[in-house]
Amino acid sequence: MSGIRGKPEGLPDTAFASPMGPLRTGSRIAIVGAGPAGSFFALHALDIAGKQGRSIDISLIDGKSFRDSGPGGCNMCAGIIGDGLVKKLRKIDIPLTSQVIRQEITGYVIHARGSEARLRRDPDAEIYTVFRGGGPPSLTALKENISFDQFLLDFVKERGAEYLPHNVTKINEPKKDDAPASLILDNGVVIEADLIVGAFGVNSPLMGKIPFRYFPPSTWHTCQAEVRWSSKSVKETFKGMVHIFPINAGGVEFIAATPKKEHVTLTAIGTHVKWRDLVEAANASDVKDFLPTDWKMNCHCHPQVPVGPARFPYSDRMVIIGDAGYSRYLKNGIESAYYTSLFAAQTALHHGVGRVHFEKHYDRWCRDMFGMDNVFGRLMFFIHNKITANRYLADAEQDRLLYEQEDSRNGTKKLSSIIWHLFAGELPYRKIMLKSLDADLQLKMLGHLARTLAKDKKNIAPARG
Numbered sequence: 001m002s003g004i005r006g007k008p009e010g011l012p013d014t015a016f017a018s019p020m021g022p023l024r025t026g027s028r029i030a031i032v033g034a035g036p037a038g039s040f041f042a043l044h045a046l047d048i049a050g051k052q053g054r055s056i057d058i059s060l061i062d063g064k065s066f067r068d069s070g071p072g073g074c075n076m077c078a079g080i081i082g083d084g085l086v087k088k089l090r091k092i093d094i095p096l097t098s099q100v101i102r103q104e105i106t107g108y109v110i111h112a113r114g115s116e117a118r119l120r121r122d123p124d125a126e127i128y129t130v131f132r133g134g135g136p137p138s139l140t141a142l143k144e145n146i147s148f149d150q151f152l153l154d155f156v157k158e159r160g161a162e163y164l165p166h167n168v169t170k171i172n173e174p175k176k177d178d179a180p181a182s183l184i185l186d187n188g189v190v191i192e193a194d195l196i197v198g199a200f201g202v203n204s205p206l207m208g209k210i211p212f213r214y215f216p217p218s219t220w221h222t223c224q225a226e227v228r229w230s231s232k233s234v235k236e237t238f239k240g241m242v243h244i245f246p247i248n249a250g251g252v253e254f255i256a257a258t259p260k261k262e263h264v265t266l267t268a269i270g271t272h273v274k275w276r277d278l279v280e281a282a283n284a285s286d287v288k289d290f291l292p293t294d295w296k297m298n299c300h301c302h303p304q305v306p307v308g309p310a311r312f313p314y315s316d317r318m319v320i321i322g323d324a325g326y327s328r329y330l331k332n333g334i335e336s337a338y339y340t341s342l343f344a345a346q347t348a349l350h351h352g353v354g355r356v357h358f359e360k361h362y363d364r365w366c367r368d369m370f371g372m373d374n375v376f377g378r379l380m381f382f383i384h385n386k387i388t389a390n391r392y393l394a395d396a397e398q399d400r401l402l403y404e405q406e407d408s409r410n411g412t413k414k415l416s417s418i419i420w421h422l423f424a425g426e427l428p429y430r431k432i433m434l435k436s437l438d439a440d441l442q443l444k445m446l447g448h449l450a451r452t453l454a455k456d457k458k459n460i461a462p463a464r465g
């Protein structure tokens with residue numbers, strides 16, 4: 001992903017005369033939700049305020065403990081941290097350590113009708129898997145390890161933010177321009193703040209209780225399962241690669257199988273996937289060959305994933321970030337949270353905390369980054385699903401991928417690069433779309449399609465003579 005907005009340096013003093021002006025020394029920020037978006041916002045805001053020579057108070061509020069096992073302590077995701085985010089974290093002095101990393105990922109394997117195309121990452125790229133909570137109940141050894149969300153939260157606390165282990169039950173708008181906004185915790189305590197940041201994701205009941213005109217993103221209901229296996233079997237079977245299986249049946253578009261040392265995370269993506277759909281799809285496809293013979297779920301969950309933007313995720317003294325605001329279509333949600341939190345923190349500390357400031361800066365920057373690009377993303381996934389659902393097109397695509405992987409002279413590997421970026425999410429969708437319109441690649445694909453059709457005709461032709 002690209003395109004961080006330029007930071008305006010310094011503002012005239014008059015900007016601070018407005019009650020909705022930029023945050024200043026002594027301002028209080030209450031962040032609802034301590035997942036990636038909440039923690040990233042705190043980190044960005046503390047960083048910007050520090051550079052401005054201001055001291056601000058930040059409270060991160062979340063009733064979930066990311067040390068607890070099972071869905072109750074987890075922010076439910078496949079837990080793949082791509083190269084872009086790994087490098088950004090290192091840049092802000094939060095390098096991922098062995099304490100949080102479950103497994104290094106060496107590439108993606110694309111399955112189609114019994115064949116596998118292996119796409120390896122660049123040698124200097126880094127991709128890791130993590131747990132987003134204390135791990136499945138079958139995991140006994142997470143004591144010396146830590147979840148990604150806890151890891152981030154610990155950094156935020158170390159840098160000076162306060163953490164309140166509560167749920168927020170209500171948010172109130174400011175009564176007038178110079179009055180604070182407020183929220184109520186589940187123990188009845190009221191907290192007043194110059195800015196309330198909604199980082200509550202798309203799985204929170206709070207989404208339906210926002211006191212201003214806010215339309216949450218549309219979502220899909222996914223299903224995930226953790227399957228326990230021996231770390232030796234996971235290592236030998238997966239060889240450090242994430243496996244993508246097109247399904248196109250029972251409401252499941254595809255299943256991703258992600259290795260995590262002694263667990264495999266199965267992620268079934270589709271509009272409304274139930275655990276039964278996931279089990280049936282896995283057992284009826286090649287997925288089962290990558291699991292223990294008598295496999296069972298050790299933990300499962302039904303997280304929602306945003307597939308569209310929110311509308312009006314801001315008001316006076318309030319801004320909604322992360323999944324509940326904007327994110328990249330079906331990929332890199334955590335990296336998206338990094339950007340939306342950065343845009344919101346830049347707006348609040350450089351421009352102001354009024355509706356008008358968030359509309360003019362935060363919302364526009366998010367739409368610039370995700371708006372049109374997600375339209376291309378949706379189109380790319382739609383086309384790819386249509387291809388994988390058609391046996392001839394699927395075989396032709398796989399044929400091309402295998403050819404590119406096997407032919408050492410073929411330096412460009414155009415289709416491999418497209419599929420890599422689609423699943424690893426390292427390029428804007430617009431750029432992936434442009435790559436796929438390459439005339440030379442289209443011609444080659446026609447050649448592979450012709451070969452596939454010819455092979456099929458030969459196979460079904462009646463024996464002569």
Ligand SMILES: Cc1cc2nc3c(=O)[nH]c(=O)nc-3n(C[C@H](O)[C@H](O)[C@H](O)COP(=O)(O)OP(=O)(O)OC[C@H]3O[C@@H](n4cnc5c(N)ncnc54)[C@H](O)[C@@H]3O)c2cc1C
Binds near residue numbers: 063
């Ligand atoms: C099946 C699936 C697989 C995914 N895989 C990946 C992946 O591999 N890589 C990737 O980068 N992204 C992935 N994502 C996306 C990623 O999970 C999200 O983009 C990311 O978690 C968004 O962060 P967030 O902070 O906005 O929300 P969340 O992570 O949902 O965090 C919200 C936090 O708010 C808290 N909260 C909610 N309500 C309240 C309340 N009332 N009071 C206090 N706290 C509250 C919650 O407890 C939670 O901790 C996946 C998503 C799904 C559904």
